[in-house]
Structures are given as structure tokens and as C-alpha cells.
Amino acid sequence: MGNSPVGRHLGDCALLQPERGVGMSSIRPLRIGVLEGDDIGHEIVPASVRVASAAADRAGQPVEWTNLPIGRSALESHGHTMPPGTLEALSALDGWILGPIGHRAYPDVPEAINPHPILRKHFDLFANVRPTRSFSDIGCLHDNVDLVIVRENNEGFQPDRNVVAGSGEFRPSHDMSISVRVISREGSRKVARAALQIAQTRRKRLTLVHKNTVFKLGCGMFVDACKEVAAEFPDVEVDEVIVDTMGMRLVRDPQSFDVVVTTNMFGDILTDVAAGLVGGLGMAPGLCIGRGAIAMAQATHGSAPDIAGQGIANPYAMMESTRMLFDWLGHAHRLDTAVRMAEMIKAALESALSSAETRTPDIRGTGTPDAMEAAIVEHINRSL
DSSP: OTTSOEEEEOSSOEEEESOTTOOOBOOOOEEEEEEOOSTTHHHHHHHHHHHHHHHHHHHTOOEEEEEOOOSHHHHHHHSSSSOTTHHHHHHTSSEEEEOOOOGGGSOSSTTOOOHHHHHHHHTTOOEEEEEEEOOTTSOOSSSSOEEEEEEEOSSBTOTTTSOSSSOSEEEEETTEEEEOOBOOHHHHHHHHHHHHHHHHTTTSEEEEEEOTTTOTTHHHHHHHHHHHHHTTOTTSEEEEEEHHHHHHHHHHOGGGOSEEEEOHHHHHHHHHHHHHHTTOGGGOOOEEEOSSSOEEEOOSSOOOTTTTTSSOOOOHHHHHHHHHHHHHHHHHTTBHHHHHHHHHHHHHHHHHHTOGGGSOGGGTOOOOHHHHHHHHHHHHHTOO
16 A cells, blocks of 8 residues: 555554654644535534534644535535535545445436446545444444444445446346446555454455355456455455355354455445444445545445434434544644544443433433533543
8 A cells, every 4th residue: 555554453444554663743733624415424423523623722733624525415505415515525535434325315317426436436445344243232233243344335235336438237128237347466465464454463364255166367357366365464364255145154153253255235335234233334434545644534324314304314324433533644644633533432432332321212222312412522622
């Protein structure tokens, strides 16, 4: 990954940081974009910003927030779900928070596009880091789960990101549809390297998930590329699991996995399975990373229009994604104040999850999102 950071284990997930021995620098502002998205995004993204702002104030880390329109509200106010100038504005920032996108409900007009694959491709955010961790008393199916699935982000079967022009899906006749999957050696190497760097700082175990028994060329190339890169990490133990077996083993013995790397579609499915083990999609954070220091916080779940505005949406996944963003940026820019921010948010989130009064109903709580946010901010404000 060139000059990009190497991995670091933070207990509940692994992110990337500058090479060991490189010291932190003086404080500088972090420029962060805020894109609320759709439906519950208008609730959980502002809450995440308020939590991060409290931690920034406490840690002494200046943050310059830039609100940018995106999604259905942007279509109504600017005539496009990703208005012109958005990519240029984001290019000037250190990172951003992207709320959930409800693109399936967008009207069928050319200006109503799904923004997030464009963001991933434009900024080459090729790895989607999705940690899964179990907590006590919230309805987890297993205890002691602590794994990270690193999903390739810009290739695979998804037709909105696997070709430069046109679509990876087409229908040559009324009764036939064809979907193309794109696997490149370079794309596989990049995501493998990110996963290996993460594994190197955790329990030094990496699992390659694929289906080369059937997709001999596509998955075969992915596996070969991963093994080529793995040779550079002799301290990491590497094994392989066929994707259907992986689905079974995630349900049966998720504790046996540390870091998992897989292709785009397989990763999309397996991370939802993993989330189901630890309380649901409200407990599924994510961070999109690439070659450089820029990163995008994006929770795994969708926009949940069925519960929007009811005051029951679980903000954990978005808040944890935001925490991951500041941890990444703190290490990438050698800002110990930003790293301290992330540590404060982590401790406050864990404290809020430990009490039913400050947990949302989806994770066996009696509290509200506002109560959860208030408890988190209060805990941060008491931090030393």
C-alpha cells in the first residue's frame, strides 16, 4: 500500500496506522465532511457528530465540520442525489461520514443515482473494514466474538462499480439476463495487503474466503493474488474456507476467526450474517479505506425507512464507524489528540451498551437513541 499505514489492533477492531516508531505530531485541525444520507441517517449521523464533537473538545482536537447535501433531500433541494461539486468538496477534506442511503426508494429519474459506489470508486476506497464484536446482555448468539471482515469494495458482481462505462449486467433477450463479475489481480492484491496488515497486529491469522471450486478463474485469481502478498507476511498464518462453509462456520464457531478477506459480494453477505450474531445491523460499523490517509465512515446497515422518525434507531453502528474514522485519521496524520478522541468514544460506547437504560430496544434495552447519546456524551465529559 505504498506510504499508507500499517495495522493496529484496537480490541474491537483493527485499523491502520503509521509505521511503528513514528511519533505523533503537533495538533492540526481535521476537516471532516458530514453527509447525512436518507431516513434514519438524519437521526444517527447528527448524533454521531455530536458525540465526536464532545470527544474532540475533551481531547483538544480541532475538527472542522463541512455539511454536504446527498441523497433524497439533495434531490429535492439541489436536483441531484449527489450534486455537482460534491466530489471536489470531499477531495479537500481528510475524511467524511456517510449516512445510510435509501436509493431503492429514489424516483426513476437520471438525477437519482446511488452515491456511495461512486464515492468508493472515485477515491479508490478499495477495502471495506467491517468489525464484528459481541457484547454482554444485548442478545448476541455467541460470546467472545471478535473478528474483522475485510471486503473488497470496487470490483466483483456489483454492476454499479465493476465497469468504467455501461453496466456489468445486461439482458440480451427478454428471457435472459447476464451478470459479469470482475476480479483483477491488482484489486485482489490491494485488499489482501490491507487485511494482512490488520491481521499482523491482531492475532496474526487471516482467512481467505472464496469459491475456487466453482469459479476457478475468478476466485482462483483472488486466492493466488492473496497468497502472493501473504508471502510478504510470514508471521501471519493464512488458511482458506469455501464461502458456503464460511456461512455455516460463522453461525457455529465465529470465535475461531480473526481477520477474514473476501471478494465484494461474498463480503457483503457474510458481514450481514456476522452482524446477526452480535445483535443485528445496528451493531455493524464499517470504514472504507484506500491508499492514502483519506477514509469514509459508513455503517453496514441501510436507511431503515420503516423506523425513521420514531426515535428507536440504534446509533451504535454509525457512532462506532465515526470512532473508527478518527482513529484511522489520528494515526495516519500522527495526531495523538485524535487517537485519544477515539479511545474516549470507545470507552463511552461500551459503557452505554452495558446498561439496559441506555440501550435501544433492538439490543434488549429500554432506552432511546437520545438517552444513549446523552450517556455517551456524559461519559466522555468525565474522561480524564
